[in-house]
Amino acid sequence: MKKVYKAHILYTKEQNRFEVLENGYLAVNVNGRVIAVATDLPSLNCADAEVVDFGDRLLIPAMNDLHVHAPQYRNQGIAMDLELLPWLQNYTFPEEMKYADTDYAERMYRRFVRDLWRFGTMRACVFATIHTESTRLLMRLFQEAGIGALVGKVAMNRNCPEGLSESVEAMVKGYESLIAEFNKPEALVRPIVTPRFIPSCTPEMLRACGELVAKYRLPVQSHLSENRDEIALVQSLEPESTCYGDAYNRYGLLGQTPTVMAHCVFTEGEELELLKRNKVMVAHCPTSNLNVSTGIAPIRKLLEEGLRVGLGSDVSGGHDLNIFRIMVYAIQMSKLHYQRNHERRFLTLSEAFWMATKSAGSFFGQVGSFEPGYEFDALVIDDRDLNHSDYSLLERLERYIYLGDDRQIAHRFCRGQEILEP
Amino acid sequence: MKKVYKAHILYTKEQNRFEVLENGYLAVNVNGRVIAVATDLPSLNCADAEVVDFGDRLLIPAMNDLHVHAPQYRNQGIAMDLELLPWLQNYTFPEEMKYADTDYAERMYRRFVRDLWRFGTMRACVFATIHTESTRLLMRLFQEAGIGALVGKVAMNRNCPEGLSESVEAMVKGYESLIAEFNKPEALVRPIVTPRFIPSCTPEMLRACGELVAKYRLPVQSHLSENRDEIALVQSLEPESTCYGDAYNRYGLLGQTPTVMAHCVFTEGEELELLKRNKVMVAHCPTSNLNVSTGIAPIRKLLEEGLRVGLGSDVSGGHDLNIFRIMVYAIQMSKLHYQRNHERRFLTLSEAFWMATKSAGSFFGQVGSFEPGYEFDALVIDDRDLNHSDYSLLERLERYIYLGDDRQIAHRFCRGQEILEP
Numbered sequence: 001m002k003k004v005y006k007a008h009i010l011y012t013k014e015q016n017r018f019e020v021l022e023n024g025y026l027a028v029n030v031n032g033r034v035i036a037v038a039t040d041l042p043s044l045n046c047a048d049a050e051v052v053d054f055g056d057r058l059l060i061p062a063m064n065d066l067h068v069h070a071p072q073y074r075n076q077g078i079a080m081d082l083e084l085l086p087w088l089q090n091y092t093f094p095e096e097m098k099y100a101d102t103d104y105a106e107r108m109y110r111r112f113v114r115d116l117w118r119f120g121t122m123r124a125c126v127f128a129t130i131h132t133e134s135t136r137l138l139m140r141l142f143q144e145a146g147i148g149a150l151v152g153k154v155a156m157n158r159n160c161p162e163g164l165s166e167s168v169e170a171m172v173k174g175y176e177s178l179i180a181e182f183n184k185p186e187a188l189v190r191p192i193v194t195p196r197f198i199p200s201c202t203p204e205m206l207r208a209c210g211e212l213v214a215k216y217r218l219p220v221q222s223h224l225s226e227n228r229d230e231i232a233l234v235q236s237l238e239p240e241s242t243c244y245g246d247a248y249n250r251y252g253l254l255g256q257t258p259t260v261m262a263h264c265v266f267t268e269g270e271e272l273e274l275l276k277r278n279k280v281m282v283a284h285c286p287t288s289n290l291n292v293s294t295g296i297a298p299i300r301k302l303l304e305e306g307l308r309v310g311l312g313s314d315v316s317g318g319h320d321l322n323i324f325r326i327m328v329y330a331i332q333m334s335k336l337h338y339q340r341n342h343e344r345r346f347l348t349l350s351e352a353f354w355m356a357t358k359s360a361g362s363f364f365g366q367v368g369s370f371e372p373g374y375e376f377d378a379l380v381i382d383d384r385d386l387n388h389s390d391y392s393l394l395e396r397l398e399r400y401i402y403l404g405d406d407r408q409i410a411h412r413f414c415r416g417q418e419i420l421e422p
Numbered sequence: 423m424k425k426v427y428k429a430h431i432l433y434t435k436e437q438n439r440f441e442v443l444e445n446g447y448l449a450v451n452v453n454g455r456v457i458a459v460a461t462d463l464p465s466l467n468c469a470d471a472e473v474v475d476f477g478d479r480l481l482i483p484a485m486n487d488l489h490v491h492a493p494q495y496r497n498q499g500i501a502m503d504l505e506l507l508p509w510l511q512n513y514t515f516p517e518e519m520k521y522a523d524t525d526y527a528e529r530m531y532r533r534f535v536r537d538l539w540r541f542g543t544m545r546a547c548v549f550a551t552i553h554t555e556s557t558r559l560l561m562r563l564f565q566e567a568g569i570g571a572l573v574g575k576v577a578m579n580r581n582c583p584e585g586l587s588e589s590v591e592a593m594v595k596g597y598e599s600l601i602a603e604f605n606k607p608e609a610l611v612r613p614i615v616t617p618r619f620i621p622s623c624t625p626e627m628l629r630a631c632g633e634l635v636a637k638y639r640l641p642v643q644s645h646l647s648e649n650r651d652e653i654a655l656v657q658s659l660e661p662e663s664t665c666y667g668d669a670y671n672r673y674g675l676l677g678q679t680p681t682v683m684a685h686c687v688f689t690e691g692e693e694l695e696l697l698k699r700n701k702v703m704v705a706h707c708p709t710s711n712l713n714v715s716t717g718i719a720p721i722r723k724l725l726e727e728g729l730r731v732g733l734g735s736d737v738s739g740g741h742d743l744n745i746f747r748i749m750v751y752a753i754q755m756s757k758l759h760y761q762r763n764h765e766r767r768f769l770t771l772s773e774a775f776w777m778a779t780k781s782a783g784s785f786f787g788q789v790g791s792f793e794p795g796y797e798f799d800a801l802v803i804d805d806r807d808l809n810h811s812d813y814s815l816l817e818r819l820e821r822y823i824y825l826g827d828d829r830q831i832a833h834r835f836c837r838g839q840e841i842l843e844p
Contacts, residue, residue, distance in 0.1 A: 074810075074811045076821070076824075076825060077808075077820060077821040077823075077824030077825040078813070078817045078820050078821055078824075079820075080750075080753065080771070080820065080824060081753065081768070081769075081770045081771055108811075111810060287754075290754040290757055290758070291754065291757070293757040293758075293760055293761050293768065294761070295761060296758070319750070319824040319825065320824075320825070328502075328741070331502065331503065332709075332712040332713065335712055335713070335715040336712070336715075336718070336758070338715055339715050339716070339717060346503070346715065347503075348503045349502070349503055386499075388496075388533060389496045389530075391500070395500045398499060398500050398502065399498070399499040399500055401499075402498075402499030402500075402502060402741040402742075403498060403499040403741065403742070405827060
């Protein structure tokens with residue numbers, strides 16, 4: 001049955017401004033897609049629809065997380081005074097090895113999915129581990145929860161502990177087993193080919209990843225240009241590549257199918273052109289870039305150049321799953337750029353919101369906006385405890401973004417369905 | 423009656439390391455001061471004390487906020503895409519003018535004090551407005567709540583709207599009325615002389631502030647070297663001063679009595695020496711420095727030079743009252759320094775914690791540690807919902823700092839008294 005939701009509706013059709021409908025109406029069809037929004041009920045032409053009145057609450061698109069490591073959930077918020085390499089060696093790799101045990105994986109992954117839900121993230125691009133069965137389990141947990149996810153069994157076979165290395169054959173076999181179960185058209189939860197990053201994958205492994213991508217038309221996720229030492233290492237490992245991005249491109253792993261690359265802190269020149277040409281999505285992870293001290297990604301420049309940019313929590317390099325707080329950090333980091341170069345304006349609230357919703361959402365289909373045809377992924381924000389003065393609707397949203405947390409999220413929707421606590 | 427609290431006890435006697443007592447005991451005397459901590463009950467020699475068992479919870483010193491503007495509470499989390507000057511003119515000054523109305527002030531200040539309580543801040547250096555009666559009201563609210571505060575009626579008479587300008591005589595008269603009511607030895611809530619900053623105060627106003635300080639031995643708070651334009655303006659307004667800090671010093675407003683200066687982003691050379699010599703406390707406000715895009719304060723350098731440094735929320739330039747999150751930002755900002763100059767190590771967790779507790783606490787007396795003689799200002803952290811794996815006590819504390827919020831604060835103590843929701 002069609003549904004109409006009444007609330008104060010805010011979303012970003014365009015990067016530079018919010019659409020704001022005070023006491024607006026939003027109609028959703030039986031397939032969970034937005035029919036239209038309007039400021040009065042009759043003009044929706046939905047006399048047959050059930051009307052749900054959310055009163056004085058805010059109705060906004062749900063959050064999308066373009067980069068998060070599910071098996072680093074235990075390490076969220078610890079070891080934050082280490083740098084990238086000792087952090088990987090001493091915390092991240094030992095933790096990921098534990099996911100050979102599906103019981104451990106289930107215990108942790110249940111909490112991880114619950115926490116994504118808590119913070120209103122209804123779609124995510126997720127790194128799992130090399131372990132096929134734990135990855136399958138995570139994908140089933142997402143299915144059960146009704147939350148959209150592209151989940152990657154991680155491909156890696158060099159520069160890592162033995163327990164996290166897998167043969168190329170085993171990697172392909174594992175993927176094909178996951179593909180058989182999950183690679184359905186229109187499925188909410190699907191596999192995504194996930195070479196950890198160039199330093200972790202031999203040329204044979206990268207070639208096999210590229211072949212899986214080509215054969216099954218799977219999307220791709222990985223890390224790109226996070227750190228200067230990493231970039232130098234990639235150049236030595238793939239000496240024929242003209243830039244780090246090109247090292248992926250040569251294996252068919254950079255935009256031949258929809259591709260999201262995390263970080264891109266040092267992306268410029270040829271690499272920037274390559275990402276643009278291949279329509280690669282950049283997952284900007286400002287908390288992670290701060291915590292493992294890699295640098296400030298030039299997001300304003302990437303946007304001006306026309307690149308696609310969304311936001312990622314990058315737990316556990318990032319400490320926070322809450323994408324609203326990632327918006328705040330994205331704005332704050334851009335202010336540091338601005339401080340050095342006043343030619344480049346810092347990010348506005350609407351730009352940060354748009355990156356987290358419509359821009360990031362485009363990686364999952366028609367997701368992240370309330371325009372007609374978009375899947376209805378939404379949050380209902382009950383900000384009574386933050387709304388103690390004569391705030392405008394936009395100020396209420398800004399205050400929720402800066403001050404709120406999961407407590408103010410009253411309802412969550414993915415693809416038209418209300419999603420209850422997993 | 424003496425009390426003994428049992429819990430996992432963590433605090434920072436020294437900057438570089440945590441004291442950790444698993445299942446420790448802490449004894450408090452009838453005056454609310456710590457007698458001792460120990461890992462067993464008998465060695466405390468407190469057979470006559472009531473023992474309160476907090477079980478598996480963490481017991482840590484309470485938070486101290488060295489810089490916060492109570493009348494900017496309404497504006498917390500809005501207008502964050504403006505720069506300092508339009509933000510002041512369009513949001514901050516118009517809001518502060520409303521505090522001429524004590525009914526408005528009471529409504530807002532009650533929420534403000536409640537929110538400090540929520541986040542475990544038991545001592546604060548607070549800017550009010552020029553309005554004497556609203557300031558008195560705020561001080562009474564702190565008294566009722568049992569939370570320690572140094573509260574400043576703001577002195578200002580130039581470069582501001584008429585409604586926020588007060589004559590020198592009215593300023594002095596207002597202060598003397600507050601001093602008569604509140605300036606008692608050992609009082610939890612006391613006045614602090616608060617020239618807004620040099621650009622807001624004529625030489626006559628600054629001179630009168632200095633006279634109040636000298637006559638009543640009151641502490642001082644203000645802003646220092648937040649922004650390059652501001653520094654240039656001060657130089658033009660006070661051409662005989664050798665640096666911004668010297669402009670305060672010449673009026674007896676820089677360490678002649680205990681003094682806290684917010685920001686010090688650009689403090690170096692002579693100003694740094696002056697702050698050191700005069701034992702001025704620096705209130706580091708990293709969120710504010712990001713939000714109004716002023717820069718990154720060189721905290722590692724200030725600490726190495728032996729300056730006193732604590733943390734401040736600076737609401738509403740800062741968006742967050744939660745000092746635990748300010749610790750996270752302090753570490754993250756120091757990593758950006760580190761990234762540019764690997765000679766200077768970034769701040770560790772113990773350093774950030776020490777700045778928020780023992781270092782900042784020293785501005786209020788013997789506050790911020792659990793050493794014998796310290797006032798028992800403490801928080802009991804119930805981190806069950808964050809503690810789902812085999813974490814060490816330090817990892818539990820780190821996770822609370824990075825991931826927690828007011829929900830995990832089970833009890834709050836100030837000066838030995840449990841402080842309930844105001």
